[in-house]
Amino acid sequence: xxxxxxxxxxxxxxxxxxxxxxxxxxxxxxxxxxxxxxxxxxxxxxxxxxxxxxxxxxxxxxxxxxxxxxxxxxxxxxxxxxxxxxxxxxxxxxxxxxxxxxxxxxxxxxxxxxxxxxxxxxxxxxxxxxxxxxxxxxxxxxxxxxxxxxxxxxxxxxxxxxxxxxxxxxxxxxxxxxxxxxxxxxxxxxxxxxxxxxxxxxxxxxxxxxxxxxxxxxxxxxxxxxxxxxxxxxxxxxxxxxxxxxxxxxxxxx
Amino acid sequence: xxxxxxxxxxxxxxxxxxxxxxxxxxxxxxxxxxxxxxxxxxxxxxxxxxxxxxxxxxxxxxxxxxxxxxxxxxxxxxxxxxxxxxxxxxxxxxxxxxxxxxxxxxxxxxxxxxxxxxxxxxxxxxxxxxxxxxxxxxxxxxxxxxxxxxxxxxxxxxxxxxxxxxxxxxxxxxxxxxxxxxxxxxxxxxxxxxxxxxxxxxxxxxxxxxxxxxxxxxxxxxxxxxxxxxxxxxxxxxxxxx
Numbered sequence: 001x002x003x004x005x006x007x008x009x010x011x012x013x014x015x016x017x018x019x020x021x022x023x024x025x026x027x028x029x030x031x032x033x034x035x036x037x038x039x040x041x042x043x044x045x046x047x048x049x050x051x052x053x054x055x056x057x058x059x060x061x062x063x064x065x066x067x068x069x070x071x072x073x074x075x076x077x078x079x080x081x082x083x084x085x086x087x088x089x090x091x092x093x094x095x096x097x098x099x100x101x102x103x104x105x106x107x108x109x110x111x112x113x114x115x116x117x118x119x120x121x122x123x124x125x126x127x128x129x130x131x132x133x134x135x136x137x138x139x140x141x142x143x144x145x146x147x148x149x150x151x152x153x154x155x156x157x158x159x160x161x162x163x164x165x166x167x168x169x170x171x172x173x174x175x176x177x178x179x180x181x182x183x184x185x186x187x188x189x190x191x192x193x194x195x196x197x198x199x200x201x202x203x204x205x206x207x208x209x210x211x212x213x214x215x216x217x218x219x220x221x222x223x224x225x226x227x228x229x230x231x232x233x234x235x236x237x238x239x240x241x242x243x244x245x246x247x248x249x250x251x252x253x254x
Numbered sequence: 255x256x257x258x259x260x261x262x263x264x265x266x267x268x269x270x271x272x273x274x275x276x277x278x279x280x281x282x283x284x285x286x287x288x289x290x291x292x293x294x295x296x297x298x299x300x301x302x303x304x305x306x307x308x309x310x311x312x313x314x315x316x317x318x319x320x321x322x323x324x325x326x327x328x329x330x331x332x333x334x335x336x337x338x339x340x341x342x343x344x345x346x347x348x349x350x351x352x353x354x355x356x357x358x359x360x361x362x363x364x365x366x367x368x369x370x371x372x373x374x375x376x377x378x379x380x381x382x383x384x385x386x387x388x389x390x391x392x393x394x395x396x397x398x399x400x401x402x403x404x405x406x407x408x409x410x411x412x413x414x415x416x417x418x419x420x421x422x423x424x425x426x427x428x429x430x431x432x433x434x435x436x437x438x439x440x441x442x443x444x445x446x447x448x449x450x451x452x453x454x455x456x457x458x459x460x461x462x463x464x465x466x467x468x469x470x471x472x473x474x475x476x477x478x479x480x481x482x483x484x485x486x487x488x489x490x491x492x493x494x495x496x
Contacts, residue, residue, distance in 0.1 A: 131278070145282050145286075145429065145430065146280060146282055146283040146286065147280070148280055152430065153282055153430065155430070155431070155433075155434070156260075156433070156434040156435065157280075157281055157282040157285065157429065157434065159280050159281075159282065
């Protein structure tokens with residue numbers, strides 16, 4: 001994790017604005033740093049898609065939680081339950097070993113999944129990792145014993161799969177982001193461990209933490225400076241310098 | 255203890271991933287490939303070797319008779335259904351023997367299979383068998399013939415026989431039923447050949463020439479079409495004892 005103030009110190013130095021009121025936190029640094037945080041979400045998405053980067057690099061944003069599936073074998077990620085906004089699902093682990101090993105609880109609304117709070121149990125391990133399928137594969141693989149997510153193989157060749165993200169229930173909280181995955185072979189009201197990436201929170205104060213690895217400090221500084229250079233539009237070479245630094249660092253990461 | 259199927263599947267999975275790191279072949283498919291090749295090799299091994307290593311004995315298979323005709327069922331004829339899938343060897347040799355299933359009354363009494371062993375015949379050969387009093391199916395010289403998964407038994411029409419003892423050479427279980435952690439019923443000395451042939455099959459299946467990717471371009475390169483080594487008809491794999 002990185003404290004926002006450390007980035008600001010470096011940005012002030014790079015802008016040669018020490019002791020100056022030229023740049024202010026609310027007006028300049030906060031939007032610039034938040035811009036950089038969101039920018040790298042996009043970069044990571046592209047890198048994940050091309051399998052150039054492992055999600056494990058973002059361990060500060062990784063969370064493992066236990067859910068109980070709905071009767072439709074679905075899990076809903078509601079930010080109001082989790083306290084996080086889910087960025088991406090890393091792994092879905094059916095039939096988990098928990099501590100303590102609890103049984104599924106009575107679900108008052110079986111059409112919805114349940115979030116099992118960490119006070120009740122924690123995820124330990126699982127022998128299974130569900131594969132991610134797209135919507136076409138999801139339908140086509142149903143009876144194909146050689147593809148994950150088929151419903152035929154129920155012996156030791158069982159291969160779980162999940163389909164993300166779907167949203168099948170509207171009108172609950174229009175402003176809330178609800179993401180839902182579906183698991184197959186079907187798990188009717190069963191416990192499942194899920195490891196996901198939470199969307200990195202944006203900063204509101206200079207004492208806030210930025211949930212990226214420390215190795216990204218320079219990348220964030222460069223990207224935030226690039227944002228400031230756009231605002232300045234003063235013909236300095238700040239934009240081109242930062243652009244070059246960023247492309248070098250991103251290519252090194254990939 | 256033999257090698258469990260899980261070890262063979264995992265071994266081949268690891269090997270294939272070293273060649274095609276982005277491809278994911280799930281264990282059921284590799285097990286299916288293993289069963290395909292394994293049945294071929296195992297059947298050759300059984301035919302070649304006089305060994306009981308893969309003989310499965312079913313001690314008490316009930317003998318049945320139906321008074322209504324049905325699909326592949328002749329009424330009033332004794333029959334039993336094969337308890338499992340067997341190899342289709344020449345002259346039904348995957349049925350090693352059929353005998354009466356009688357529990358010896360004394361500990362040292364000869365086992366029933368040494369008394370009377372059923373002879374194998376075909377429906378077309380039955381006429382000549384019945385024509386000769388020395389070969390006519392009877393309690394002492396019973397016969398059997400196979401019709402799909404059903405074994406008809408002749409010569410027991412006048413006696414009440416509850417069950418039979420049968421020795422069979424079974425195929426490997428299908429992938430939907432095989433136990434991943436049980437001993438893989440396969441000659442250990444042929445595991446090397448099995449692995450090599452499954453890897454060859456896997457490599458061939460996983461070759462993905464660029465032309466097969468629908469990117470809108472016609473960039474056919476004949477060198478990218480998947481090919482496999484042409485195997486001679488004299489290759490040992492294509493030779494059989496019959």
